Amino acid sequence: MQQRFRKPIKIALAAAMTMAAVGVAAEGVSYRQAADMLYLVMSSDRAVYARKVVQRLTRDEQLLTASEHFEDDSALPLPAQMFRFGAEMAADKTEDFSYSLLSLHPVNRKNGPGTDLEREGLQFVADHPGENFYGEEELGGERYFAAVYPDVAVAEACVNCHNNHKDSPRTDAEVGDVMGGVVIRIPMD
Numbered sequence: 001m002q003q004r005f006r007k008p009i010k011i012a013l014a015a016a017m018t019m020a021a022v023g024v025a026a027e028g029v030s031y032r033q034a035a036d037m038l039y040l041v042m043s044s045d046r047a048v049y050a051r052k053v054v055q056r057l058t059r060d061e062q063l064l065t066a067s068e069h070f071e072d073d074s075a076l077p078l079p080a081q082m083f084r085f086g087a088e089m090a091a092d093k094t095e096d097f098s099y100s101l102l103s104l105h106p107v108n109r110k111n112g113p114g115t116d117l118e119r120e121g122l123q124f125v126a127d128h129p130g131e132n133f134y135g136e137e138e139l140g141g142e143r144y145f146a147a148v149y150p151d152v153a154v155a156e157a158c159v160n161c162h163n164n165h166k167d168s169p170r171t172d173a174e175v176g177d178v179m180g181g182v183v184i185r186i187p188m189d
């Protein structure tokens with residue numbers, strides 16, 4: 001008897017689960033949730049590269065250096081460069097979203113704000129520590145959702161390198177300061 005009941009129960013369960021899954025799919029994910037999910041992946045990858053690769057091999061084991069001129073120096077790329085290379089590769093592959101690590105005081109001029117929303121978002125995250133910025137903007141006749149997440153100087157190394165970099169417009173950054181922000185942009189249909 002028990003065997004007989006098990007199957008219908010399993011089928012009912014599977015059906016309920018399928019319906020739940022369809023329900024989620026039909027409801028969809030908001031632009032904000034999608035951006036938050038993308039940010040979680042990219043910020044986790046960035047932190048893992050910084051800690052498990054750069055910090056371990058340069059500071060802890062002193063086997064390699066990390067350098068902006070990593071090819072000439074046979075060194076590791078900086079975390080910000082790794083991030084930009086990933087963003088550039090993703091931009092070649094999809095138009096569903098784009099992302100970048102920007103700053104109002106960029107070391108690399110390419111990383112300065114390019115739109116009003118980027119400027120507004122970067123200023124907002126600098127003025128409101130711990131908060132993200134979400135907004136919409138129109139570019140070239142298309143509407144975009146954009147999110148800006150603060151990028152904080154979590155270590156002395158961040159501020160030492162940035163303050164002393166020959167191309168840095170800012171020389172007074174301190175640990176804990178917001179150095180810039182990750183911008184994620186999603187076209188809205």
Ligand code: HEC
Binds near residue numbers: 068102109158159
């Ligand atoms: C050894 C030097 C060095 C260290 C350490 C460093 N950075 Fe950078 N950072 C750079 C360089 C060089 C760039 C430009 C990279 C590029 O070409 O896109 C950059 C880019 C950035 C940008 C994008 C805007 C800009 O300035 O071009 C942010 C934001 C940033 N870094 C924050 C940080 C934070 C936060 C830390 C610490 C967790 C950190 N950086 C550590 C050198 C450094």
